[in-house]
Amino acid sequence: MRVVIAEDAVLLRAGLVRLLADAGAEVVAAVGDAELLLDAVRRHRPDVCIVDVRMPPTHTDEGIRAALVIRSELPDVGVLVLSQYVEERYAGDLLAAGSSGIGYLLKDRVADVAEFVDAVQRVASGGAALDPEVVMQIMVRSRRRDPVAALTAREREVLALMAEGRSNTAIARALMIGEGSVEKHVNSIFVKLGLEPDAGDNRRVLAVLRYLRT
Amino acid sequence: MGIVTFTTVVTLLALSVSLAITVALAVPFVWLTVVSSAWLGRVERSRAAALLGVEVASPHAPLPDGMGWLRRLQRRATAASTWREIGYHALLLPVGTVTFSLAVAAVSVPVLMLLLPVLQPFAPRDDLGTLPLGLAVALAGALVLALLTPVIVGHLARFDAWLVRSMLGPAKGAELTARVEQVERSRTALVDAVDAERRRIERDLHDGAQQRLVAVAMDLGMAKAKLDEQSGVTPEVRALVESAHNEARRAITELRDVARGVHPAILEDRGLDAALSSLAARCPVPVRIDVDLPERPPRAAEAVAYYVVAEALTNVAKHAQATQVTVRVSGRAGRLGIEVTDDGRGGAVVGAPGGLGGGLAGLRDRVASVDGWFQVLSPVGGPTTILVELPCAS
Numbered sequence: 001m002r003v004v005i006a007e008d009a010v011l012l013r014a015g016l017v018r019l020l021a022d023a024g025a026e027v028v029a030a031v032g033d034a035e036l037l038l039d040a041v042r043r044h045r046p047d048v049c050i051v052d053v054r055m056p057p058t059h060t061d062e063g064i065r066a067a068l069v070i071r072s073e074l075p076d077v078g079v080l081v082l083s084q085y086v087e088e089r090y091a092g093d094l095l096a097a098g099s100s101g102i103g104y105l106l107k108d109r110v111a112d113v114a115e116f117v118d119a120v121q122r123v124a125s126g127g128a129a130l131d132p133e134v135v136m137q138i139m140v141r142s143r144r145r146d147p148v149a150a151l152t153a154r155e156r157e158v159l160a161l162m163a164e165g166r167s168n169t170a171i172a173r174a175l176m177i178g179e180g181s182v183e184k185h186v187n188s189i190f191v192k193l194g195l196e197p198d199a200g201d202n203r204r205v206l207a208v209l210r211y212l213r214t
Numbered sequence: 215m216g217i218v219t220f221t222t223v224v225t226l227l228a229l230s231v232s233l234a235i236t237v238a239l240a241v242p243f244v245w246l247t248v249v250s251s252a253w254l255g256r257v258e259r260s261r262a263a264a265l266l267g268v269e270v271a272s273p274h275a276p277l278p279d280g281m282g283w284l285r286r287l288q289r290r291a292t293a294a295s296t297w298r299e300i301g302y303h304a305l306l307l308p309v310g311t312v313t314f315s316l317a318v319a320a321v322s323v324p325v326l327m328l329l330l331p332v333l334q335p336f337a338p339r340d341d342l343g344t345l346p347l348g349l350a351v352a353l354a355g356a357l358v359l360a361l362l363t364p365v366i367v368g369h370l371a372r373f374d375a376w377l378v379r380s381m382l383g384p385a386k387g388a389e390l391t392a393r394v395e396q397v398e399r400s401r402t403a404l405v406d407a408v409d410a411e412r413r414r415i416e417r418d419l420h421d422g423a424q425q426r427l428v429a430v431a432m433d434l435g436m437a438k439a440k441l442d443e444q445s446g447v448t449p450e451v452r453a454l455v456e457s458a459h460n461e462a463r464r465a466i467t468e469l470r471d472v473a474r475g476v477h478p479a480i481l482e483d484r485g486l487d488a489a490l491s492s493l494a495a496r497c498p499v500p501v502r503i504d505v506d507l508p509e510r511p512p513r514a515a516e517a518v519a520y521y522v523v524a525e526a527l528t529n530v531a532k533h534a535q536a537t538q539v540t541v542r543v544s545g546r547a548g549r550l551g552i553e554v555t556d557d558g559r560g561g562a563v564v565g566a567p568g569g570l571g572g573g574l575a576g577l578r579d580r581v582a583s584v585d586g587w588f589q590v591l592s593p594v595g596g597p598t599t600i601l602v603e604l605p606c607a608s
Contacts, residue, residue, distance in 0.1 A: 011426065012425060012429065015432045108467065111431030111462065112435065113431075114439065133496075137492060137494075137495040
């Protein structure tokens with residue numbers, strides 16, 4: 001797995017390089033601002049790039065804007081955005097171009113080393129990785145309250161994990177139930193929400209999120 | 215004294231007025247009038263303080279910094295305090311003359327009457343009655359007048375003091391208004407200083423401790439992974455590393471909550487709507503958010519609104535046993551309205567800071583610090599509503 005890192009905080013950048021190298025990835029470039037990021041991505045065509053939302057010069061949303069450029073120019077490159085706090089609208093912008101190869105995580109998640117590496121791999125192979133907090137925010141803002149309310153508590157948990165981009169296996173592990181149960185819940189959710197069941201994890205993330213955000 | 219003040223002031227005033235037609239020429243004389251009047255006023259006030267024991271403050275309002283001298287002159291020349299001062303100086307001559315004369319008379323007449331018998335042989339031959347009766351009358355009169363003298367002089371002094379106070383001192387209402395304005399200014403400065411300080415703390419936390427903690431946790435996570443790969447590692451070592459890793463992760467979450475409590479970065483960058491969403495997402499009770507803000511309110515009002523909702527949601531989660539919370543925020547005509555309603559058991563109390571209901575008391579004080587209005591409606595059995603209105607003139 002070939003990775004480009006864009007992070008202006010020196011300590012964190014070094015840590016990410018080490019972490020990914022340890023996990024067997026090849027860090028082809030580690031830069032500190034959006035311009036250098038775009039250069040590096042265009043030159044190296046990595047599998048995934050890890051991007052901080054705020055970078056020099058203005059420290060507002062350089063990362064997001066660069067991420068959107070990469071999504072439109074080079075759709076094969078996965079983009080994992082790291083942020084100090086999660087903002088539902090950024091998630092919306094990122095998801096607008098499709099849900100394959102997209103991730104949006106709180107910086108703190110980096111500390112869950114195994115989970116973080118898993119998220120990076122997911123995004124690199126075209127999957128999705130959304131922070132549980134952003135999923136919560138989306139669900140909170142969802143205008144479609146009633147059908148979601150029709151789900152059982154367990155189904156809502158599964159829904160949230162699906163929206164994060166997890167596979168059935170991962171959901172089963174997280175909730176400590178069997179994969180078969182997960183599949184049943186997933187089908188029930190899709191039926192209750194009136195969505196088309198789809199085998200692909202990516203498409204279902206998109207479907208769920210689109211549903212919640214309309 | 216009256217002669218000096220009278221002459222100075224009236225002359226200068228007359229000159230200023232007569233030269234008013236030619237503005238340029240009049241200006242130096244107006245300046246001279248104002249300045250000398252103020253100086254004379256100061257002299258008179260010191261005199262009152264020294265001789266009459268009456269402390270009177272200067273009536274002139276402080277002028278804001280950064281004004282050209284012409285504007286300052288204009289302000290001073292047209293101020294009511296200056297005209298009262300000039301009036302005092304002009305009056306001082308006639309009034310001063312009268313009081314002076316009265317005082318002198320009050321002292322000298324009894325003295326003369328006392329000395330009458332002694333002087334009598336030197337006086338021209340008048341019919342003053344028989345010597346013993348005349349003497350008695352004179353003495354009696356002198357005594358009476360002598361008793362009256364301090365009274366008269368006292369009244370004169372009090373009159374003098376009153377004149378100084380009313381014409382050279384600050385107008386009653388003006389003094390209070392000036393004080394209130396000063397207090398308001400210092401309070402705004404304080405609130406701004408506190409906000410700036412909190413921002414700085416949050417930034418320091420983010421750039422410093424939070425980053426380091428994440429680095430520590432990453433190292434521990436990697437160490438744990440390496441230990442998993444190796445065989446022959448005692449379970450204790452692995453358990454220790456795992457425990458350290460978990461603690462570090464918990465510390466990261468706690469520190470992040472503290473930093474958010476000190477100053478939520480998302481509020482600064484993305485505004486109230488986004489910040490409230492993130493609050494709602496973290497609340498265990500389902501929250502519905504309704505924000506209607508045609509334009510972004512000023513920072514101070516935004517911050518107070520955020521803390522109101524944060525505290526309200528914390529209370530709901532801890533005490534209310536509610537199943538649903540609704541948050542409504544609307545901004546209309548320079549006022550920001552916030553309403554948080556939950557369907558819980560009610561009975562909320564705004565108590566003393568630090569005790570039960572302390573959180574709400576803190577909110578009330580914070581709302582008051584920006585001149586807002588705060589109300590809690592919480593009958594036992596529910597529902598509970600917190601209503602806040604903040605002025606937000608920008």
